Amino acid sequence: MPTYEYICRYCQQFLNVMATIKEKEEGLNPSCPECGSNEVRQSFSGVFFAMKGAGSSSSYSSSSGSSSSCGSCQSCK
Template identity: 50%
Template sequence: MPTYEYICTECQTKFEVFATVNEKEKGIKPECPNCHSKKTVQVFGNILVMGGGSKNGGFVSGCGPSSGPGCCG
């Protein structure tokens, strides 16, 4: 069963969702395991599927693994 990576737009929690292709095609709207928000978007690799990035192509800065150590201060 494939897994899909999602991120919560409320609290930026990343989580994985198990779903069959069938379920995925119907459209799944997983709930954030942290804050139980339904405002979740799928992540494809390192690319966030979110519109509106004007400066740097929509890359979301943060404390992810690609941001390097110590970025949180």
């Protein structure tokens, strides 16, 4: 059974929730053991996607900026 990691929005408490794929698809709604809040978010996917997106976008903008002469715009002619 896979384990999903959540973080409470209020007290930043980590939750490890064990659930089947079916339970996850049907909508998992774990509650924080510390404050009892249902306002939790899944932790791992957000972190990884944010890092991946920031790295690829910065490298893309730097490579396009280095090519100063495009030959098609007004400043290059």
